[in-house]
Amino acid sequence: MNAPPLVCPACDKPMAPGGSKSGFDLWWCAGCGMARADVRGREAEIAAAYREMTARQGSPGASAYVRDAAANRAKSERFAARVIARHGRPDRVLDVGAGYGFLTAAFARAGCVVTAVEPDGARAAAVRALGAGPRVRVVADFLSAAHVAEADPDLVLCQDVVEHLPDPAAVLGCFREAIRRPARFCIRVPNMASWGSRRMGAAWWFMSPPEHLSFFTPAALRGMLERLSHRVEEIATVAETGELTNVLAHLLKRIAGRAPPTDFGGGETGRQPVYFAPQARRSAVGRAARALLWPAAATLRPVMAAFMRGDNLHSVSVLEPAAAPAASASGAQARGARP
Numbered sequence: 240m241n242a243p244p245l246v247c248p249a250c251d252k253p254m255a256p257g258g259s260k261s262g263f264d265l266w267w268c269a270g271c272g273m274a275r276a277d278v279r280g281r282e283a284e285i286a287a288a289y290r291e292m293t294a295r296q297g298s299p300g301a302s303a304y305v306r307d308a309a310a311n312r313a314k315s316e317r318f319a320a321r322v323i324a325r326h327g328r329p330d331r332v333l334d335v336g337a338g339y340g341f342l343t344a345a346f347a348r349a350g351c352v353v354t355a356v357e358p359d360g361a362r363a364a365a366v367r368a369l370g371a372g373p374r375v376r377v378v379a380d381f382l383s384a385a386h387v388a389e390a391d392p393d394l395v396l397c398q399d400v401v402e403h404l405p406d407p408a409a410v411l412g413c414f415r416e417a418i419r420r421p422a423r424f425c426i427r428v429p430n431m432a433s434w435g436s437r438r439m440g441a442a443w444w445f446m447s448p449p450e451h452l453s454f455f456t457p458a459a460l461r462g463m464l465e466r467l468s469h470r471v472e473e474i475a476t477v478a479e480t481g482e483l484t485n486v487l488a489h490l491l492k493r494i495a496g497r498a499p500p501t502d503f504g505g506g507e508t509g510r511q512p513v514y515f516a517p518q519a520r521r522s523a524v525g526r527a528a529r530a531l532l533w534p535a536a537a538t539l540r541p542v543m544a545a546f547m548r549g550d551n552l553h554s555v556s557v558l559e560p561a562a563a564p565a566a567s568a569s570g571a572q573a574r575g576a577r578p
């Protein structure tokens with residue numbers, strides 16, 4: 240391999256190449272366990288994959304996010320209520336990668352002014368359509384320092400966004416010069432040190448380049464945030480029933496000799512990355528098996544949650560503005576997120 244090594248965003252050290260998934264080479268950090276997919280020279284291919292996904296989903300109405308609108312809305316309301324109960328009501332929120340806008344709407348309903356940054360046109364339209372009123376401003380673009388400065392946030396939401404970025408530190412690095420007051424960040428990324436990830440390796444459902452490109456462990460997320468001058472208040476994981484169902488389904492498939500490979504040898508190259516595959520493609524047998532496993536997983540969950548590390552990593556951190564504000568915050572462009 241002639242390309243220079245990718246650098247760990249947490250440790251700032253060269254990473255080592257090792258295996259691949261879905262045709263993308265992976266690089267690993269020996270220090271913190273972080274992994275990154277190598278996308279160099281493949282940006283156009285990734286943009287095309289996202290366009291294909293959007294086209295396949297048809298309208299935002301065809302997306303699982305919107306089909307489960309009531310559940311997503313309730314989940315977002317609970318999240319907003321938790322954040323506000325814990326840290327007080329933020330004044331201005333920046334929702335990075337707002338998706339279909341459930342969180343944007345929840346914080347707007349709670350009385351916050353919210354800027355929703357969402358590069359995908361159909362999703363940006365969905366955020367607008369959710370109709371959270373004059374307190375919401377939608378920016379249909381990739382995040383830039385200029386957008387941050389304009390949003391002037393005291394709360395930044397990055398939920399299920401950072402893992403999509405080929406260079407997360409570059410994108411999150413645009414904040415420090417652009418904010419004018421301390422901002423609290425609530426970040427959620429898949430946890431590569433989870434119980435499911437440890438057991439399933441390459442078959443882990445979040446290991447899905449080119450959709451997901453950066454894979455964090457708790458140490459990696461903390462390390463990256465601290466390198467970016469954040470004061471980390473909390474790093475936590477929660478095991479949910481769905482991931483237990485997935486692990487149980489994988490173990491059953493393994494007994495039946497039908498489990499996908501868990502090593503990173505690249506043998507699964509032809510397989511569709513999980514998220515890009517339409518949900519309807521899951522076989523009737525697979526869906527039935529999961530439905531049967533659900534009660535078992537739900538029963539086990541409280542026990543397992545006590546000692547297993549869940550699939551999602553939540554962090555809360557605070558970033559202070561740079562001591563001497565830059566003359567022009569719009570100079571640095573950070574592009575990334577969902578093409």
Ligand SMILES: [Zn+2]
Nearest residue numbers: 247250268271
């Ligand atoms: Zn590292």
